[in-house]
Structures are given as C-alpha cells and as structure tokens.
Amino acid sequence: MDIDLIFRIAAIGILVSILNAVLKQSGRDELAMLTTLSGLVLVLLMVAKEIANLFNLLKTMFQF
Amino acid sequence: MEIMQIVIFSLLSTIIIVMLRAHRPEIAVQASLLAGIIIFALIITKLSPIFEFIKIYTSKTNINMQYLPVLIKIIGIAYITEFGAEVCRDAGENSIASKVEMAGKVLIAILAVPIITTLLELIIKIMP
Helix, strand or coil: CCCCHHHHHHHHHHHHHHHHHHHHHHHCCCHHHHHHHHHHHHHHHHHHHHHHHHHHHHHEEEEE | CCHHHHHHHHHHHHHHHHHHHHHHHHHHHHHHHHHHHHHHHHHHHHHHHHHHHHHHHHHHCCCCHHHHHHHHHHHHHHHHHHHHHHHHHHCHHHHHHHHHHHHHHHHHHHHHHHHHHHHHHHHHCCCC
C-alpha cells in the first residue's frame, strides 16, 4: 500500500501553497509562479513513474 | 480484509485531495490519478485466477481458443479508456474525455472485426 505517495503529494501541495502565499506577500510574483511550476513538475515526475507501472501491469494482465 | 484497506485508503486520499483542491487544483488532479492507480494495482492482480477459470471452461467447451485473448484485450482497453476519461472529466475537461472514449471505441471495434467476420460468415453459410 503506497499511501506515503499520496501523503508526499499532499505535503508538496501544502508547501507550494505556503511558499506561494509568502512570495506573493513580499511582492515577488514571478518567483511564486516558478515555485508553482516546480511543484507541479515534481508531482508530475512521481505520477509519471506510477503511470508507467500501471501500463506495465496492464500489459502483463491483459496480454497486449 | 482487503476491502477495509481499500476503503480506508480511499477515504484518506479523498480527504487529502479535497484539502488540496481548494488551493492547488492541478496537484489535486494528479493526487486523485495516483490514488486511482494505487487502488487498481492493488486489485488487478486478484483478477488472474478469474481469467484462468474462464480459460479452463473455454477449453472444455469447443469454442475456438483464439478469441479469448481478444476478449481479454478488449476488457483491458475498456478499462484503461474509462480510467483516462474519468481523470479528464474530474479535471473538468469533458471534451477531451469524450474524445478518449471515442478512441477506445474505435480500437475495440478494430479488435472485434475477426469475431464479427466469423459470425457473419456463419450467418451467410446458414442462409439458403
């Protein structure tokens, strides 16, 4: 059971939200945008690995 | 009890995703995608005895064995299409979801052509 992956994504989301708020407060909108983007890419990398696992599982199960 | 595990897992992930969706909707979509993948990976390995069972009874009756992999492949395509379309629909992209579903239907129709061909041949043979 990979519940820790969900927790990791939640932690990244909360962290990015906080960083975004802080950076916006201090008037650095371009840096806030960059944090949002990097958080998104980080989560996307994690999810992409799992999607590859899912497709491998499907290939073995359904004999593609 | 596997179902308890899955229900607790889905409840936890639902809570987390609802919390994320208010602030970061793009990360919430990915979290829900990941939750779906984890639940699927947990339960799909249990399906192989059922496929074995179907295979055994297909070989006992006189059905041509070459149609069974096609059938299983169609089930796989249907599942994966549904999965992708639901993720798109959850994110609010209804048009992409319907296009994914259309692609799945086309691929299933292509796979089903040999089966339909044999059925039509049979009908033509029976017809006077």
